[in-house]
Amino acid sequence: MKKVKDIYKEFCTVDDAVKFDFETVKRLQSVYSNKLKLELSGAKYFVRAENATLIDHEGNKHVDMMGAVGVMTVGNNNPFVWEQIAKVWDAKCYSMGAVSYHNIASALYRDLALTTPGQKLTKAQTAGGGAEAIEGALKLCKIANRNKPHKTKILATIGAFHGKTTGAVSAGGKDTWQAYQGRLLLDETFHIPFNDVAALEKELSKGIYQGFFVEPIQGEGGVFVASDEFMQKARELCDKYETYLVCDEIQTGLCRTGKFWASEWYGIVPDIITFAKGISGGIMPLAGYIAKPEVFDAAYGTPETAFHHTATYQGSAYACAAGIGALQFMLENDLCGEAEKKGKIIKEAMLAAQKKYPGIIKEIRGRGCLIGVEFNPTKAGLEDKYGPNWAMECERYFSTEFRIQIMHSFNNPKVFRWLPPLTAPMEDVEYALKAFDASVKHVYDLANK
Ligand SMILES: Cc1ncc(COP(=O)(O)O)c(C=O)c1O
Missing domain, CATH: 3.90.1150.10 (Aspartate Aminotransferase, domain 1)
Structure with missing residues (x-):
């Protein structure tokens, strides 16, 4: 077998990388990736992380x-989550769960369903990050409404942040992130002021919306908490005008606000919840959406549509094991x-x-x-x-x-x-x-x- 250094002298192995000094890391990331992003954000270089402790390169x-x-x-590097991932490695599980039956993925889907408000959201698909989960939820709303020609639009809120992919920046309520990309999905997306009940009613009563995307707390937007009236009215009006209520819980979900899902503060059951961030303990890229079964099946329950939202790493075994581990840890440790x-x-x-x-x-x-x-x-x-x-x-x-x-x-x-x-x-x-x-x-x- 050839040695990689004989093929590319400068190839960096993991053994090399774990020993890099700061200057090397800075040079490599500056030359081979987004230098300015790191400089402008005042990025630090952490070499170790444990719970709420981070150790920088100077110790x-x-x-x-x-x-x-x-x-x-x-917590950073939660040992319990790591142990669950290691079990999948020990068992030499097949790692891909997108289009195959998979023990670990099936367990995560079941576990997630148990945590949802009233256990009413039971069908999930995973994604690699939050924005991809939002894309999935947008597509779910559109595909489930495919036979309703009057349902043409998505409703969202000003100031919202849903990620930075095409659909996510369109649903997001911040034009900074919509710049330089043509019309995106903006012609079919309308934004109302956050917490404006009258605007919500005016728009939803038009009967044209496939989904209403809302964060129970606008996190990136500056931590604005949705009022009880706004969220409860959203549920009532979405039912009345047949619009799916999509709670983006990517930042608020998974215990962050003191309930498993922040929607629970309002006593409502959304049709779709998007999740990411805490789901894998920050160890594996994992996100997704979970929906009421009738909503999920309205989109993906036919042979024509079943494959409309697949992705290579859906149901990835190691990511799902991290997800199961994080959920178990959250529940057992209150x-x-x-x-x-x-x-x-x-x-x-x-x-x-x-x-x-x-x-x-x-x-x-x-x-x-x-x-x-x-x-x-x-x-x-x-x-x-x-x-x-x-x-x-x-x-x-x-x-x-x-x-x-x-x-x-x-x-x-x-x-x-x-x-x-x-x-x-x-x-x-x-x-x-x-x-x-x-x-x-x-x-x-x-x-x-
Ligand atoms: C509410 C919300 N939605 C979506 C996203 C996008 O997630 P990601 O950065 O994983 O794409 C974020 C990220 O901060 C978020 O806070």
Whole structure:
């Protein structure tokens, strides 16, 4: 057998990669991938991760209060999830589950169905990421309505984020991500203001919508919680006008808000739920959608349509094992309870800082451990130095002085978001909250100098 280095001298093996120094990693990613993305986001280089602890290449500990934007629900590198993946390797299972019977994929579909509101959503298909799950849900709405020529459109909300593929940016309510791509699906997508019940009724009553896509909390948009009235009316009107209610729970689902699915806060059962992020513990790429069986079958229950949404890695065994492991861990360790308990502590401390240092924080929003802090505009005259609002300086101070991973919302940069692992030890949460207090004080002192 030839050695790969004899074929390509510069081929990097995994053995090489795990020993790379930072300079090598930086050079390779800059030359061979998206240099600017990493530079502009102030990316760090972490070499180890365990629960809410991240270790950088210089051996410094960072506390993770962002969990890769809500992915690390069960903590970084959750050992239980890894053990489940290893079992699939030990059994030498066939790894592909898209168009074959598969033990591991079948178990994940069953388990997911058990968790859904009222156990009414029972048919799922997996995907590789959130946006692909949204594409699947969009197609499901369209294909299920194929014999209803008056149903021509998708309804969504302004400020929504559903991912960055063609359909997902069209359903998303942020034109930044729709730029440079022609008309996308925009001619058949209409956006109403989030939480605007009158607009919802006006549009749905037209009877032309195949699906209404909504996040129970607009996460990327700046952590805006849907009102009870909006979600309950959405359910009622979607029933009345025969529109599928699609809850995008990619950020809010899987215990994040203190319920398994955030839809449960409203006492409603969506027709379709999309999921991603926490589903695989951040170890394998896994996402998907789950639907009521009659909705799923209306789309894929005929020989003509059964193959209309297949993808190579649907039902991938290792990803599904990670999914089963993460679900089991969430249920056995009451991560919904953890989200509520920790979220309450975090919010209370933030409210105290808001009161203690007046004029800096505008609002604290969210549910469970999906929390957004909206900052006020920077004091006049200091914008050039600190940006248009205090979020950036507070975030900079917080993350560099105290080494805490946090990130503002890309779609609404005056809001910075906390999405900690729900397993984060209390001492890490307390450390982050003390750092938060000190960071708001730092900004307050700048504003009052
Ligand atoms: C609500 C929501 N939908 C969809 C997505 C897209 O997911 P992905 O980045 O995995 O494509 C995200 C990602 O942040 C999200 O928060």
